[in-house]
Amino acid sequence: MNTVYRMNDATTANGLMDANEATASARSSAKTKLCAKNVNVYYGDTHALHDVTLDVYSRQITALIGPSGCGKSTFLRCLNRMNDVVDGCRVTGSIEMDGKDIYAANIDVVALRSRIGMVFQKPNPFPKSIFENVAYGPKIHGLAEHRTDLEEIVVNSLKKAGLFDEVKDRLHAPATGLSGGQQQRLCIARTISINPEVVLMDEPCSALDPIATARIEDLMWELKENYTIIIVTHSMQQAARVSQRTGFFHLGDLVEVGTTEKIFQNPRDKRTRDYITGRFG
Amino acid sequence: MLQLDPKKLRKRAWAERRFRLYGIMALIFAGSVLMLLVSTIVSSGHSAFFTTELDLEIELDPETMGISAPYTKDSLMQGSYYTTIKKGLYRLFPEVTGRGERRELVKILSPGAELELRKYLIENPGAIGKRITLEVPVSSDFDQLYKGNLPRTGKHTRLSQAQMAWFDTLVADGRIRYNFNPGFLLGADSRYPELAGIGGAVAGSFHALLVCFLLSFPLGIAAAVYLEEFARDTRLTRIIEANINNLAAVPSVIFGLLGLAVMLNFFGLPRGTPLVGGMVLALMTLPTIIISCRSSLRAVSPGIRQGALAMGASPIQVTFHQVLPAAMPGTLTGTIIGLAQALGETAPLLMIGMVAFIANVPATPLDSAAALPVQIYLWAESAERGFVEKTAAAIMVIMTFLILMNLIAVIIRSKTQTKVE
Numbered sequence: 001m002n003t004v005y006r007m008n009d010a011t012t013a014n015g016l017m018d019a020n021e022a023t024a025s026a027r028s029s030a031k032t033k034l035c036a037k038n039v040n041v042y043y044g045d046t047h048a049l050h051d052v053t054l055d056v057y058s059r060q061i062t063a064l065i066g067p068s069g070c071g072k073s074t075f076l077r078c079l080n081r082m083n084d085v086v087d088g089c090r091v092t093g094s095i096e097m098d099g100k101d102i103y104a105a106n107i108d109v110v111a112l113r114s115r116i117g118m119v120f121q122k123p124n125p126f127p128k129s130i131f132e133n134v135a136y137g138p139k140i141h142g143l144a145e146h147r148t149d150l151e152e153i154v155v156n157s158l159k160k161a162g163l164f165d166e167v168k169d170r171l172h173a174p175a176t177g178l179s180g181g182q183q184q185r186l187c188i189a190r191t192i193s194i195n196p197e198v199v200l201m202d203e204p205c206s207a208l209d210p211i212a213t214a215r216i217e218d219l220m221w222e223l224k225e226n227y228t229i230i231i232v233t234h235s236m237q238q239a240a241r242v243s244q245r246t247g248f249f250h251l252g253d254l255v256e257v258g259t260t261e262k263i264f265q266n267p268r269d270k271r272t273r274d275y276i277t278g279r280f281g
Numbered sequence: 282m283l284q285l286d287p288k289k290l291r292k293r294a295w296a297e298r299r300f301r302l303y304g305i306m307a308l309i310f311a312g313s314v315l316m317l318l319v320s321t322i323v324s325s326g327h328s329a330f331f332t333t334e335l336d337l338e339i340e341l342d343p344e345t346m347g348i349s350a351p352y353t354k355d356s357l358m359q360g361s362y363y364t365t366i367k368k369g370l371y372r373l374f375p376e377v378t379g380r381g382e383r384r385e386l387v388k389i390l391s392p393g394a395e396l397e398l399r400k401y402l403i404e405n406p407g408a409i410g411k412r413i414t415l416e417v418p419v420s421s422d423f424d425q426l427y428k429g430n431l432p433r434t435g436k437h438t439r440l441s442q443a444q445m446a447w448f449d450t451l452v453a454d455g456r457i458r459y460n461f462n463p464g465f466l467l468g469a470d471s472r473y474p475e476l477a478g479i480g481g482a483v484a485g486s487f488h489a490l491l492v493c494f495l496l497s498f499p500l501g502i503a504a505a506v507y508l509e510e511f512a513r514d515t516r517l518t519r520i521i522e523a524n525i526n527n528l529a530a531v532p533s534v535i536f537g538l539l540g541l542a543v544m545l546n547f548f549g550l551p552r553g554t555p556l557v558g559g560m561v562l563a564l565m566t567l568p569t570i571i572i573s574c575r576s577s578l579r580a581v582s583p584g585i586r587q588g589a590l591a592m593g594a595s596p597i598q599v600t601f602h603q604v605l606p607a608a609m610p611g612t613l614t615g616t617i618i619g620l621a622q623a624l625g626e627t628a629p630l631l632m633i634g635m636v637a638f639i640a641n642v643p644a645t646p647l648d649s650a651a652a653l654p655v656q657i658y659l660w661a662e663s664a665e666r667g668f669v670e671k672t673a674a675a676i677m678v679i680m681t682f683l684i685l686m687n688l689i690a691v692i693i694r695s696k697t698q699t700k701v702e
Binding site: 080082085087110111112113114117118120122124125126127136137140141187190191194 | 513514582584585587588589590591592593594595596598602603606607
């Protein structure tokens with residue numbers, strides 16, 4: 001348990017989060033954004049996710065932690081229906097956003113994905129210019145009528161992602177020339193350029209060095225004011241630092257979910273306790 | 282501690298060196314064979330880019346030429362200029378008077394001399410009635426004699442001693458010119474080697490490749506995109522996939538037979554035209570393009586697809602905005618290599634009749650034409666000695682095109698490689 005206390009001390013010192021304050025804010029703004037009920041996922045014959053029921057609250061960061069292959073990424077990909085394109089993948093149960101089933105027949109996947117953005121584990125900028133990367137979403141969704149509107153959206157998104165100052169002189173340079181951390185912030189800028197309500201992040205820092213990771217975490221902290229964020233992470237420190245709520249997955253089960261403070265300081269389940277104290281994982 | 286036998290170590294090091302030596306020897310062998318091939322072709326073909334011409338003074342008497350005013354293009358086309366030119370040559374050799382001797386003498390002149398004079402008159406009708414000096418081509422045998430390709434003695438001598446003596450006099454008098462021959466690059470085929478050009482075959486190949494590209498490129502990309510991005514992995518798509526790979530290995534003459542049976546006999550398209558040639562070549566190029574496009578699509582990082590999907594792009598938008606542009610360099614490289622193969626293909630063109638003697642440069646893909654490799658085949662089997670250098674020169678032309686096309690493919694590939702890094 002000592003580990004956990006040290007972790008929390010560190011985060012408080014960083015000014016990122018005070019555990020008590022976070023809990024309080026979690027209670028006050030506990031408006032349900034996404035509501036998953038009895039979600040099961042099958043890849044062919046493999047039963048990857050068992051009966052997951054989880055509420056995600058608005059304008060909070062929810063962290064999903066667990067060992068590799070526990071189904072947390074699979075669950076994340078259910079939320080914007082990215083599993084639809086996987087051959088042989090079947091999802092049962094219901095996932096509602098603002099009270100509407102996102103798997104209902106009348107839901108347009110394209111529209112859904114424009115409301116639920118996603119940032120991937122490996123930075124995946126399009127092999128085009130920095131400007132074109134951010135402008136792509138607004139272009140295909142028709143958000144900008146004129147070139148000037150488009151430029152405004154691009155600049156604002158880059159500013160929100162904290163990348164503008166670094167790239168303002170080379171907006172038309174290829175995005176693949178950026179560093180890994182810059183590429184990931186570009187992907188975040190790209191995601192928020194179409195103003196989604198929810199941002200899913202699938203281990204966004206696992207390919208980055210600690211400094212780039214710190215920048216992304218700061219950024220998430222700012223984005224939380226306007227977006228609902230769900231982050232899958234392998235780093236328990238990261239979950240403790242940035243999230244208000246944490247869910248622990250193990251072997252396809254959602255073992256435990258609660259405020260981050262509770263999960264890290266007073267977990268109910270033995271498996272959670274073993275994982276966060278580093279007995280396995 | 283591990284003790285290694287020094288004998289075995291030496292043996293290993295020696296084996297290493299020996300293997301490297303084998304590699305170098307193989308490279309040297311391949312390189313020297315290539316050098317031998319290229320140098321043989323260039324040494325026998327370079328002279329085809331030049332032609333031997335005779336400085337001849339000609340009396341432009343309208344009566345002898347059978348023309349009368351007004352001297353329009355049409356009326357000048359009707360004239361007969363052979364006698365006038367012959368007279369110019371007789372004037373140089375006043376001692377040659379016998380009919381038989383004179384008949385031997387005029388063999389120095391190429392039939393092209395007449396055409397040369399007609400062209401001159403159409404451009405300068407004001408010269409009629411005057412005496413002019415014109416450079417007219419000499420016939421193939423004398424051209425070859427001057428270039429040193431014809432033996433002066435022995436049983437292969439095609440010219441009499443008198444003819445060679447007359448020609449030597451002309452050379453001694455400084456009347457023989459050795460000029461660059463633009464007609465070889467621009468002109469069409471001819472029965473007379475000194476007049477034959479590669480231009481018609483180049484145009485025919487160009488039209489055929491154009492048709493081939495316009496058909497196979499969009500079709501190939503459409504097929505590759507569908508198979509790679511949209512089709513489900515079923516038994517049917519696997520059968521189609523296997524057959525595309527098989528198609529790439531079908532001997533080209535069979536595609537020619539298909540063109541003969543289906544395009545000419547069933548659809549009744551015009552025989553021996555670049556249109557049909559291009560269609561047959563497109564069938565051959567299609568598998569190459571599909572395979573190269575599919576492998577480039579497969580090489581596009583799945584992250585790009587997922588990223589675009591997660592932005593709310595529809596599958597078609599993902600493909601056409603992000604994936605296909607990223608796969609384009611590889612596809613273009615494959616396409617150029619496929620077209621280069623098509624450029625060198627002979628057998629299918631023989632089957633669909635692009636093997637006729639065509640004395641005009643084709644203007645459209647619907648005109649009968651020869652193609653470069655077919656022209657090489659036609660000239661290589663001609664009996665006249667003058668066609669030997671033409672054949673080699675035509676090979677030089679087709680090799681130049683092939684090298685250029687492959688160079689473009691290499692440049693595209695290296696450019697995109699640096700971009701990705």
